[in-house]
Amino acid sequence: MAEGQVIDGIYFNEVWEDAGLDEGTKKLTPEKIEKVINKVLEGETGARLKVYVDTCVHCGLCSDACHYYLSHDKDPTYAPVAKVKQTMWEMIKKKGRVSPTFMKRASQIASTQCNVCMRCAMYCPFGIDIAYIMSVVRRICHFLGITPLYIQDTAHSHAVTMNQMWVKNDEWPDTLQWQEEDAQEEIPTLRIPLEKEGADIMYSVIGPEPKFLAQLLYQAAVIFETAGLNWTMPATPGWDNSDMAMYTCDNEIMGRVKRVHFETARRLRVKKIVMGECGHAFRSIYDRGNRWLAWKMHPVYVEHAIEFYYNLLKSGKIxxxxxxxxxxxxxxxxxxxxxxxxxxxxxxxxxxxxxxxxxxxxxxxxxxxxxxxxxxxxxxxxxxxxxxxxxxxxxxxxxxxxxxxxxxxxxxxxxxxxxxxxxxxxxxxxxxxxxxxxxxxxxxxxx
Amino acid sequence: MKRLRIGLLIGMTALAWVMVSSSIPAYSQEDITSLKDEAFGKGQRPPAVFVHEAHNEKAEIEDCNVCHHVYKNGEKVEDESSEDSRCSDCHNVKKGYPTRPLMKAYHDLCKSCHQTKKVGPITCGECHPRKAASSAHEAEEGH
Amino acid sequence: MVNMESWDWDTQEKTVSDTNGWKDKFEWVEEFQASPDGEKVAAIVKTGEAEFSVCVNGEAWENTFDKCWYLRYGPDGRLSCIVSSEMEWTVAVDGQAWDQSFGYVMEVKFSEDGKNVCAFIQQDGMYGAAINGEPWENLYSNMTNFAISSDGQHTAGSVQTEPMDEGDIFKFQSGIFTAAVDGKAWDKTFVNVWNKAFSPDGKRLAAEARMTLYDYTIVVDGVPWSEIYSCVWEPIFNPKTGAVVAPVKVGASWTLAQDGKTMWNRSFVQCWQQIFSPDASRVAAVVAPKYGKWTVAIDGEAWHSIFDDMVSDMVFSPDGRRLAAVGKNDYDYSVIVDDTVWNGTYDMLWQPVFSPDSQNVAIRAEKQGRQTIVMNGKPWKQECEQVWDPVFSPDGSKVLIRSIEGGRYIRRVLPTTELTG
Amino acid sequence: MHGLYNFVRGPLAWVAFILFVGGTLYRLIAMLVIARKKDNVVFDYFSLFYGLRSIFHWIIPFANRNSRQRPIFTIVTFAFHICLLAAPILLLAHVLLWDESFGISWWTLPEGVADIMTLIVIGGCIYFLWRRLTQPEVKFVTFASDFVILAIVAAPFITGFLAYHQWLGYKFWLILHILAGEVMLVAIPFTRLAHMIYSPFTRAYMGSEFGSVRHARDW
Missing domain, CATH: 3.40.50 (Rossmann fold)
Structure with missing residues (x-):
């Protein structure tokens, strides 16, 4: 690592090797960059981006919101507004005529130095949504093929399997059946009902649960069983509520994954979806994915695990x-x-x-x-x-x-x-x- | 190139300053009269400087009723004048109707004439100087 | 099609089985499945320690299995279940397991007449399909989006044709997926291939595909349309002409395209789930004319009735003149027929069913935990623990209602007029 | 002098006000049109109640966390903005001009108070300048244009202050003051001073999203 390295006049506060960024950048040409940036800015952004850029008075008040900034001893390059300066302002100012190295750095900033957590939106007096601006940068990087490798692979997984972890179609129901069998050792009557049409609740989780965290499926099954709920899990793709395509801003795949999820809930005729303890999946279901599909809110009510547990404890079911x-x-x-x-x-x-x-x-x-x-x-x-x-x-x-x-x-x-x-x-x-x-x-x- | 332009800018600004400020006169011994109207009470600004004789002489005003006018039914009565009464007798300080409020009456009367004749003060500080002495002259010099 | 003439349309009401007794017999009874003709009710039951079977009208199949799941009646009334014995999986039809078993069996689909039972299988980590137990000759290292032709004689999936190292995004982006029909992959590969549709004769296959990370189009028999879109949804075939119709995204809005040419002169914020009328003269789709506002559009003309959450389960009447669908606002589902919303909302609705003469529409509905049939907007007086989709007699004069009331599974044949009032 | 004064006080003022009002309207309408066309969701999630709730929490000093974290900045910026708006609008001399031109007038500030407010605005500008020059997180995102904007804002107040006190070259400062004010008016819709126009909308939109969709607070 060469902290503070300057490459082609662009300041890299951190330098890491990532094949997605490094190889992707090699394939870039200034013409392609210009074309893609302008395509996204003209075709996909509107009043929000424009007003955000015109309204920002460069006051730096958002800085203290960002954990990167605070953790790096207030290094100004990590301030939220600084990330906009090093990405979107420059793209707009130069009308897309920026270098491949610039874009590589922009991708690094947007993908790895911003968690789009929106804390800064609460520190900006104007409520400027820098997470949104970073998402636009990621969107441009998606079209340019310069997204960090691991997350790009995850987006590919979503595109093929509709889940985050390349879990194949058989592995999911198989895992649930094993978990059911394991849990029956503890609670003999326990069942993980698969494909039960007309159940009240569809329980959905994220890809890593069947892959690495199967005990969470077990625990959820015990909670559902103990609370005596009429629930089900789909045996088909659509069981996974996660969405890394949302974070690579491959919106088309994000939407495709969300559509499958909600249509699976509709196919199973459930009244609501309860989802496990996941944050980004909630965002994709409640905020980003549904919106891309023109659903103003979630078309089937989605209850996050916190609300679910709250209701169970409050009602005395648990x-x-x-x-x-x-x-x-x-x-x-x-x-x-x-x-x-x-x-x-x-x-x-x-x-x-x-x-x-x-x-x-x-x-x-x-x-x-x-x-x-x-x-x-x-x-x-x-x-x-x-x-x-x-x-x-x-x-x-x-x-x-x-x-x-x-x-x-x-x-x-x-x-x-x-x-x-x-x-x-x-x-x-x-x-x-x-x-x-x-x-x-x-x-x-x-x- | 850039330096040249900045230099030019500074030079022009200085020139403008000199030109506009050159009207500052030397101190004069003449008596000063002002439009101090008791009706105003304590105003926010000093009363307007107004050297009656000098002003009228310079402005070649002979008829009193140019300023000391009399209005009847909204029409100025040509051959009547009102120098025997105070302005505030007709022009109330606060309530305008039916006549103009006192301050507005002064402002309008003075400024409209100065504007028409293109002489005389028309900005606030010219009539209401912070330092009465120097600006009084300035006001007069303008004639 | 299934011959419904031979069904019993005369017996007005009979209790086929009292399922209350099942729980005494078996320690474990899963949810009930009713046969299409209503004569049978079945459920997966636990017959012993780690031993499962299927109980039909109170009698368990002779064969038992280590595991059973996905119990479903086919259109012809045969009962299928995915079963496992000795770590191998297969499909049991009416209690008889297929000869061949597999590493795993997932989705089971039936031909329209029910004669062919098709399954998505995994064998030794390779994936493919099986028809009546007969698997593809070639299996693939990955497969998704299993589809079958309407006669069930052809199966297809989106398959991976070349191996890819974990995380090799560049290999992936070079395009290593395509569609395989009956085990044979198309020559051309794509970045992704998704939902597929067979032509009515089962000879052609259309699919959604992604050519690069962001160029989408429809591929028919391995040949992509010349037009590129920013996104596409699932294609369908025109049942008469064989043309392929799919929703496509042009700029920021969606419309329907046929064989690569824009078909509707109107576009929408969203457009999907398109269906043809039986005579292929009309095409309808679920659309969002405005953001967050959903309705049905027929031949590009949107209905006026708007729902905030969603519209689904569209179905054309047999004569193609009418269309019914389900709409949802907040927690309330409603039925919408020919742009008229029925009075009354429900906690859940299934797919509407038209009578053969296209005059009546009936639907399975649930409110406050009780289920019933609603016809032409009017709920049937009986509220049940559970009902199944209503079935009209071929002449449309009667309705078969299958229900569970007080634990008893009841088969009723009612004159349609009794429900319409 | 009459000619120059009357020109800046008359036609130029008209031009400035027309550009200010027209520019503001243009920016607002353009924003709404482009939002309608390309960002329609903004309207779909807009909530008057939550928008106002958010604005309320941000126009009250110390009613939001960030303002409590930075007490000095909060005091300066609130004083600055209040004085920036109130002093020119409620200034006796300005109101007299309105009265003279259009016969409309309103309550005015005592001149001494307005004088202090002017100094507060100038002080605020100096404080902002100091931040831009010394605070790394501000310096890093400061462009030449930021100094120009700061100068545009400071100029009418500095010249106004000098003119009011009539120290040297009263009429020069007065005319410069009018010009500076006109420059600032015109600059509002066409520079980042447009935050004056846009900020109620951005704030209200974020407040709507947080309030009615996210059920959370944004302050």
Missing amino acids: KIAKKYEESVTLHDPCNVMRGRGLYEMARYVVNEMCADFREMEPNREHNYCCCAGGGVINCGPPFKMTRMLGNRVKAEQIAATGAKVCISPCHNCHSGLEDIVSHYKLGVHVKFISDILYEVMEKPGAV
């Missing part, structure tokens, strides 16, 4: 046997807190489950980003240090609570926090709500 003793803190994931305002419900759930809950500061909408979301963790190992160095403030924030367990009701946050916890040697366990809920709930059906 009861707590014994509260969790270990001290816990709660990380507020951007997509369900800033994105859906579930922070009070999350606190209710955590307080019901745990005896010793400690708030992080700042919290709720103002919580620091995990630095993994927005597709950044999905850019893979080449950019791991971007996340570690870029989120020292998160480590400090967690450490300050003194809690032994950090609850993170989001997959990306979860993985990102685990990395941070280990990099900064915090000695904290990162858990999902369901990890603890499963542990402390009453299970009358268990043998």
Whole structure:
């Protein structure tokens, strides 16, 4: 790494090797760049981008919102507005006549130095949505074929399998059947109902669950079984609610994946979709994917796991046997807190489950980003240090609570926090709500 | 090139400043009269400088009713004048109707004439100088 | 088509099976499936420790399996289930497993007459399809979007034709996917191939494809349309002319294109799920004339009734003159027929069913946990635990209603007039 | 002098106001038209209640987190903006001009107060200049145009202040003051000063998204 390296007059605050960016950049020509930038700016952006660019007074007030900026000792190149300066302003000013090296750097900024967490939108007095501007930059990079390799591969997976992890069509129902069998050892009557048309709820998860985190499917099944709910899971593609194409801004694939998800719910005639503890998937279902498809809101109600657990605890369908003793803190994931305002419900759930809950500061909408979301963790190992160095403030924030367990009701946050916890040697366990809920709930059906 | 342009700009600005400011006169011994109307009470600005004799002489005003007018039914009465009464007798300070409020009456009367004749002060500071002495002359010099 | 004349259209009401007793017999009873003619009700049941079977009208199949799932009646009334024994999977039809078994079996699809049962299979990590247990000769390392022809004699999937190392995005972008029909892949490959449609005679295949990361078009028998779009949705064949029709995105809006030429002179914010009328004279699609506003467009003319959430389950009447669909606002589903929304909303609605004479529309509906049949906007007086889709008699005078009431599975044949009032 | 003064006070002022009003309307209408055409979702998610709720939280000092984090900046910027708007609009001399031209008038500030407000605006400009020159995160995103804009804003107040106090060259400063004011008026719709026009909309849109879609607070 050569921090502070200047290549062709463009300042790289970090330099990593990524085949997607490096090889992709080699294939670029100035003509192609100009054409694509203008195509996207003229064809796909409108009042918002224009007004955002014309309204920004370059005041720098957004800086303190960004964990990258704070973690890099206030290095100005990481400030949200600085990211716009190094990308979109220049593209607009030069009418797309920017160099391949510039575009490579722009892609690096938009894809790996911004989690599109939208914290800065709450710090800009004008409410300028820099995450949106970064998404436009990513969109341009998508058309130019300069997206970091790992996340591009994930977008390819979505395109082929409609899930995030190249899970093949048989592997999904097969995994559910194994989980069902395992769970029956604990609760003999437990069933994971596949393709049950007319069920009340379709439960959807993200690709990594069947691949690496099957215990989450197990725990969810136990919760559904114990609460006595009429639920189902699809056996076909459409089971995965995740969407990395949303983050590479391959909007067409994002829309295709979301369409399959909602049409699967409709095919199964369910009244609502309950989704696991994932943030970006919620954003894609609730905000980005549905909109691209012209659904103003989700066409079938989508209940995030936090709201789901909240309702189960509130209604007494799930009861707590014994509260969790270990001290816990709660990380507020951007997509369900800033994105859906579930922070009070999350606190209710955590307080019901745990005896010793400690708030992080700042919290709720103002919580620091995990630095993994927005597709950044999905850019893979080449950019791991971007996340570690870029989120020292998160480590400090967690450490300050003194809690032994950090609850993170989001997959990306979860993985990102685990990395941070280990990099900064915090000695904290990162858990999902369901990890603890499963542990402390009453299970009358268990043998 | 750039330096040249900036130099030119500075030079022109200075020239403009000199030209406009050159009307500052030397101190004069003449008596000064002002339009200090008791009706105003304590105004925000000093009363307008107005050297009655000098002004009329310079402006070649002989009829009193050019300023000390009398209006009847909205028409100016040609051969009547009102120098025996105070302006504020007709022009209320606050309430305008039916006549103009006092300040507006002054402003309109003075400025409209100055505008028509293209002489005399028309900006605030010319009639209401911070430093009465110097600006009074300025006001007069303008004639 | 299935011969419905031979069904019992005379018995007014009979309890076919009291499923309450099933729970005593079996420790585990899954959801019920009713046969098309209503004479049978079936469910997957647990017959012993790690032993499953299918119970039909109270009697379990003789054969038991380690696992059973996806129990479905075919149109001809035969009952299929995906079953596993000794770590191998296959399909059991009326209790009889296919001779050949596979590593896994997923989707099962039936021909229109029900005679052919087709399945999406995996064998030794390779993927393909099987018809009545007979698999493709060639299997592929990956397959998605399984499709069958209406006669069930042809099957197709989107397949990967070349190996790709994990994360090799450049290889992927060079195009290593295509469609395979009956196990034979097209010559030309694409970045992606998705939903496919067979021509009515089963001889041709059309599919959605992506040529680069962002150039989309429709491919017919391996030959892409000359037009490139920013996105496309699933194609269908005109049942009479054989032309291929698909929604395409031009600029920021969607419209229908036929064989690469724009078909409608109007475009929409969204347009999909297009269907032809039986005589192929009309084509309808679900459209969003405005963002977040959904309706039906027939031949490019949008209806006036608008729904905020979605419109789905369109169906043409047999004479092609009428069209019914389901619309949703917030939590409420409604039926919309010929641009008129029925009074009354429901918590759930299934697909509308036209009578053979196209005069009546009936639908399975649920409200507050109770299900019933609604015809021409009027709910049937009986509320049930569950009903199945209504079936009209061939002459349209009667309706077959299959329901579960108080745990009893009941088959009713009612005069259509009883429901229409 | 009459000619020059009357020119800047008359036709030029007309030009400036027409460009200001026309430019503002043009920018607003252009924004709405392009939003209709290409960003229609903006209207679909717009909520008057949540838009106003958001604006409310951002026009009250210390009602949002960022303003509490930066007390000095908050005080300066609020004082600056209030004075920037209030001083010219409520200035006695300006109101007299309105009255003289159109017979309309309104309440005015005592001149001494307006004088202090002018100094606050000039002080604000100096503070912003200082930030641009010294604060790395601001310096990094500062362009020459930012200084020009700052100068455009400062100029009417500096010249106005000098003219009001009539120290040296009263009429020179007065005319320059009028010119500077006209330049600023014209600059509002055509430079980043357009944030004056746009910010209620961007704020309200973000407030709508946060309030009615996200059920979260944006302050």
